[in-house]
Amino acid sequence: MKTQELKKSRTQDNELLIIKKLKVEVEGKEILKGVDLEVARGEVVALMGPNGSGKSSFSNTLMGNPNYKITEGEIFFEGKKINEMSPDERANLGIFMAFQYPVSIPGVTVREMLIASMRSKGQEVKALDVKRQVEEVARELRIGDDLLSRGLNEGFSGGEKKKMEILQMKVLQPKLAILDETDSGLDMDALNFVAYELQRQIEQTGMSVILITHYQKMLSLVEVDKVVVLKKGLLVDKGGKTLIAELGKNGYKKYE
Numbered sequence: 001m002k003t004q005e006l007k008k009s010r011t012q013d014n015e016l017l018i019i020k021k022l023k024v025e026v027e028g029k030e031i032l033k034g035v036d037l038e039v040a041r042g043e044v045v046a047l048m049g050p051n052g053s054g055k056s057s058f059s060n061t062l063m064g065n066p067n068y069k070i071t072e073g074e075i076f077f078e079g080k081k082i083n084e085m086s087p088d089e090r091a092n093l094g095i096f097m098a099f100q101y102p103v104s105i106p107g108v109t110v111r112e113m114l115i116a117s118m119r120s121k122g123q124e125v126k127a128l129d130v131k132r133q134v135e136e137v138a139r140e141l142r143i144g145d146d147l148l149s150r151g152l153n154e155g156f157s158g159g160e161k162k163k164m165e166i167l168q169m170k171v172l173q174p175k176l177a178i179l180d181e182t183d184s185g186l187d188m189d190a191l192n193f194v195a196y197e198l199q200r201q202i203e204q205t206g207m208s209v210i211l212i213t214h215y216q217k218m219l220s221l222v223e224v225d226k227v228v229v230l231k232k233g234l235l236v237d238k239g240g241k242t243l244i245a246e247l248g249k250n251g252y253k254k255y256e
Contacts, residue, residue, distance in 0.1 A: 014079075016041045016176060016208050017062075022073035024061050031057040033233035034073070039176065042206045046219055046244065049230035050252050055212045056100065058230065059180045062210075063097045064090045077176070092121045094175030098165040098182045106151040110134060110164060113152055114171050130171075137170050141197060159190040166197050176208045177201075183218040195221035216248040231255045 017039040024032040031054050039045050049055055061068040062075065064087040075082050077093055085093075105113070111127075111134045118125045138148055141163050153161050162182055169177055179198070183191050199222050201207055211222060219227075219241075227244055229237040229252070236255045237243065 014041070015039065016043075016078060018074075018076040019062075020074045020076075022061070022075065023071045024057060024068050025071055026057065026068055030071070031068070031233055032061065035230070035233070035235055037228065037235065039208050039210060040225075041175075041208055042202070043225045044202060044209045044211060044223060046224045046227045047210055047212045047230060048214070048227060048244075048247060053230045054233045055230055056180055057233075059097060059178045059210070059212060062090075062178055063087055063095065088120060091117065091174075095178070096169055096172055096174035096176065097178040098162075098169060098180065100181040100184055102153050102161040102165055104151065104153040104156075106154050108152055109150065110148060110152050110167065114168065117172060133171055134167070137167050140170075141167055142193075143167060158185040159187065162186060162190065162194055166194055166201075170197070170201055173205055174207060176210070178210045178212070180212045181214070183213055183215055188217075191215075191217060192221065198222055216244060219244050229255065 015038045017037070019035055019037045022032055022035040023030065035058065037045075047055055047058070057068060061070065064082075064085055066086075070083055077090070077095065080093070082090055082093070111131055114134060115125060115127055115130050118130065134148060135145070138145070143160070143163055147156065147160060147164070150156075153164060156164065162185075165182060182194060182198075186194060195218055198209070202209060202223070209222075211218070211224070213219065224241060224244070227239050227241070228235050229243070229247070231252060
């Protein structure tokens with residue numbers, strides 16, 4: 001079956017993520033002001049908007065960051081309300097987030113972190129099997145063995161950190177991946193590589209994606225189904241690929 005046919009069959013299934021009238025505040029300040037969004041199984045949604053529009057707040061809220069307080073609205077994942085769930089509970093459901101600025105965890109290798117993640121889901125995994133899987137994916141991503149033996153992201157370059165996020169995604173195989181400006185800080189070669197691996201993961205697994213980005217280049221490399229625009233905590237527009245070109249040409253002036 002061709003890629004387009006696979007994607008069509010996936011998006012005809014029921015919605016994976018449903019967000020209704022979501023309002024969120026941080027330290028008493030309202031950041032999201034009533035966001036509605038649906039993401040179907042296998043659907044790739046590009047979330048765009050100017051700086052300070054609430055995109056990172058949105059992704060952190062979906063992942064359950066306790067600093068982001070939901071004051072109104074609901075989030076449903078596979079029909080289950082997840083408003084009160086912790087980040088690890090959401091991860092166990094199949095939600096994954098790749099950070100704009102991945103943190104370093106000295107003393108904990110990526111293999112050890114992934115073993116803990118998989119076992120927390122109730123998976124019976126052997127350390128040796130995970131080691132082999134991580135090494136295999138690392139070779140695909142051109143990640144050197146020396147990085148696998150270091151503390152996670154410890155002393156890594158920006159590109160190496162982003163590749164390590166993709167490695168985790170490929171091993172964990174989430175149902176929904178939230179990529180918070182994964183393309184920021186990458187040179188052109190690294191950007192092309194990360195986008196290629198992301199697209200390959202989508203095609204191989206049917207993973208849904210919320211892709212947060214400022215850059216048209218990333219959106220030209222990944223097959224996007226829907227584009228939504230966030231500004232001042234509100235979704236102010238949605239459309240298809242033509243909206244990407246329009247925003248690239250005119251920016252966000254029409255939403256002022």
